[in-house]
Structure formats: structure tokens, C-alpha cells
Amino acid sequence: MTATRASVNAEEIVQQIELEPDVTIRRAASPADYRECQEAQRAAWGVKDNGYLVPIATMVGANLHGGIVLGAFLPDGRAVGMSFGFLGVVGDRVALYSQLTGVVPQYQSRGVGYALKMVQKYIALAEGVELIAWAFDPLQAGNAHFNLERLGARVCRYIDDMYGPRTDALNAGAPTDRVIAEWEIGPKAAPRRPVPxxxxxxxxxxxxxxxxxxxxxxxxxxxxxxxxxxxxxxxxxxxxxxxxxxxxxxxxxxxxxxxxxxxxxxxxxxxxxxxxxxxxxxxxxxxxxxxxxxxx
Structure with missing residues (x-):
């Protein structure tokens, strides 16, 4: 793995995806960008307790030292989606752990989430990372379909009540069981073969x-x-x-x-x-x- 910040043309990647013409996917770069990413997180998950929001200082530190913080920005600077990941270890491999990828309700099912993951993928590859992992709720069929079918990730781990009960709109106080998706994005990636x-x-x-x-x-x-x-x-x-x-x-x-x-x-x-x-x-x-x- 190389410890360099890669220059990836997000516009070229996004051009291959059906995405709203007014949405730009790019790395957060200013205090205003990070504030907007935090507000997008609040809206995407229906967060009422600020303790569940990723602190701006954490996002800045990760983004400058091997992690990736992306926003889906409108022309006026507002973020309608965001992705936050940091370097970690999965098994014996260096990987990007993608803590959050979310889209505000008004822009869901419009290609923004997929565009965020694709830009994240190509930045990670350019920086020498070939595996991305993240947690998701195993009972959310839409997320499971997106992660396994659309992206081609797989699940090899299940963690019981990973975060403890949470009160946001998606979890409603239920135990936070999670599975860990592992997305091979380098030479080890294999094409998905759907079951007839x-x-x-x-x-x-x-x-x-x-x-x-x-x-x-x-x-x-x-x-x-x-x-x-x-x-x-x-x-x-x-x-x-x-x-x-x-x-x-x-x-x-x-x-x-x-x-x-x-x-x-x-x-x-x-x-x-x-x-x-x-x-x-x-x-x-x-x-x-x-x-x-x-x-x-």
C-alpha cells in the first residue's frame, strides 16, 4: 500500500453513472464542507442525539491521513449525501473501513449513494487499498441488495448489538445487530454470479x-x-x-x-x-x- 493522496477525477467516474446533473461528488476540503457532511449525516439517519454524529475534527483528521471523506454537493454548497471512511485492518489486510455512507431522504434512490461508493472505490484503489469494509443492518433488505448485488460485497461476519441500542429514526431503540460487508475492489474481485x-x-x-x-x-x-x-x-x-x-x-x-x-x-x-x-x-x-x- 502506498501512503500517498491520490488525485482521482471524480467527474469522469460520475459521468458513467446516472446522477442528478446538479450533484457533484468530491472530497471535503473546507470547514463548510465538513459542516455540510455532518448535516447530511443528521438528515440521512434522522439523528436527534448529536452524540451519534461524527465530529468534524474526526472527519478532518481521517481525511488528511489515509481516510476518505466525500460529500455529494449541490451548487450552493449544501451536501445531500456523504461518506466517511478511515484506514483499518480486516484480517491481516489494510483496508478502508467505511463507517458511514448516507443520502438525505429527498435524494435517495437517485444514484447518489452509488456514486459516492464508486468515487470512494477509485480513490481507495489509487491510494493502494484493495479492500473496503463496512457494517450494515442485516434486516434492511434494500441495503443488503445494494451492498451484495449492486456493489458485489460479501458478508463473513455477524456482530450482535454492535453499537448498543440507538434512538435514531432507522434503529428506533432496537438492538443494533450488524453484518460486516467486505468489498474486494482490486485483483481479488470476482464477478457476481446470480443464482437462476x-x-x-x-x-x-x-x-x-x-x-x-x-x-x-x-x-x-x-x-x-x-x-x-x-x-x-x-x-x-x-x-x-x-x-x-x-x-x-x-x-x-x-x-x-x-x-x-x-x-x-x-x-x-x-x-x-x-x-x-x-x-x-x-x-x-x-x-x-x-x-x-x-x-x-
Whole structure:
């Protein structure tokens, strides 16, 4: 790894992405930039407690010494998204740990998050880093799809209640279980091979699910499949709504997914994708877990 600050043309990278023409992705460079990144963090996560915000001094220090702090800026200087990462170690490798990447609600689903990750990737590569890691909520199907399917990351670790209960809009006081995404961006990166629908429909499913009278799906029990090379692990739909309206059911899903994930990772599996199955008007989401090859 080289300890140099790379010059990466973010505009050339973003031109390959369908992004709002008024949004510019660039490294934070001034006190105003860092303040805007902090405000974007507040809006993206619905943060009410300032103790959950990354301090400006921390962002400045990281950005000047191997980390990467990016903002998605409008022409008037406001940030509608941000990404904050610092150098760390994953296993025995130097990696960029991407603590935060978020987009304010008005600009979500408009390509800003993807553009932030792509610029982060190419800056990291230019600075000699070939692995990026970050934590995400395993019950958030949208994040899982973005991280595993769109970016091509994989999951090999599960951490129970990583931060302790948090009161922001996304976590609503629930235990903060997290999985760690590992994104190979250098020569070790391998293309994602989606599981054909016809094949996925017949794969073992690790969580047996029943249905309540109100139609909501309830995790019933964990069913190990010790000899299967690939298995599916269901996660709930609209977990934020469940946490708000059905906290007991949301907690049941957390416990079921935790049990299945931990047992599977211990048995040598890793999550490599997300399979979406349509059942009439409903959609069900499943992690695709492959058994790791020896030495992989």
C-alpha cells in the first residue's frame, strides 16, 4: 500500500453513472464542507442525539491521513449525501473501513449513494487499498441488495448489538445487530454470479416461516442444511415499519436471522447475494449463502 493522496477525477467516474446533473461528488476540503457532511449525516439517519454524529475534527483528521471523506454537493454548497471512511485492518489486510455512507431522504434512490461508493472505490484503489469494509443492518433488505448485488460485497461476519441500542429514526431503540460487508475492489474481485430463479426456488431455506391471520410472515424455527453448498436465509420486508408498529415481531425476526446467520457463518458459509422471490403481489427477500471453498 502506498501512503500517498491520490488525485482521482471524480467527474469522469460520475459521468458513467446516472446522477442528478446538479450533484457533484468530491472530497471535503473546507470547514463548510465538513459542516455540510455532518448535516447530511443528521438528515440521512434522522439523528436527534448529536452524540451519534461524527465530529468534524474526526472527519478532518481521517481525511488528511489515509481516510476518505466525500460529500455529494449541490451548487450552493449544501451536501445531500456523504461518506466517511478511515484506514483499518480486516484480517491481516489494510483496508478502508467505511463507517458511514448516507443520502438525505429527498435524494435517495437517485444514484447518489452509488456514486459516492464508486468515487470512494477509485480513490481507495489509487491510494493502494484493495479492500473496503463496512457494517450494515442485516434486516434492511434494500441495503443488503445494494451492498451484495449492486456493489458485489460479501458478508463473513455477524456482530450482535454492535453499537448498543440507538434512538435514531432507522434503529428506533432496537438492538443494533450488524453484518460486516467486505468489498474486494482490486485483483481479488470476482464477478457476481446470480443464482437462476429456477435453481433458487429449490434451495434449502434456513428459516421456516408461518403466516399470521393479518397476513404478516412470522419466523418459526431455524432449519440447518449442513450438506447444501448454497442455502437461502429469509429476511423481513419493511423492517422499519415492523419496528415501529410491530416491535415484538421485529424482535422475533432479529433473533431468527441472528441464529441462522451465526450458525451458517460458523459452518463455513458466507452471504454472497440477495435473491428476490415474487409470490403474487408479495415479494420475499433471501440472503444467498455459499459454502466457502477451502482457502477462500
Amino acid at each position: 430463479v429456477g435453481v433458487a426456488a429449490h434451495l434449502p431455506r434456513l428459516i421456516e416461516v408461518s403466516r399470521r391471520r393479518d397476513g404478516l410472515r412470522v419466523p418459526a424455527s431455524y432449519r440447518p442444511a449442513p450438506h447444501a453448498p448454497t442455502v437461502l436465509l429469509e429476511l423481513p420486508r419493511r423492517i422499519a415499519e415492523l419496528r415501529r408498529d410491530q416491535p415484538d415481531l421485529a424482535e422475533g425476526w432479529r433473533r431468527a436471522v441472528r441464529e441462522a446467520f451465526l450458525a451458517s457463518l460458523e459452518a463455513g458459509y458466507e452471504a454472497v447475494g440477495l435473491f428476490r422471490e415474487t409470490d403474487g403481489a408479495e415479494r420475499h427477500d433471501y440472503y444467498v449463502l455459499d459454502r466457502r471453498k477451502p482457502g477462500g
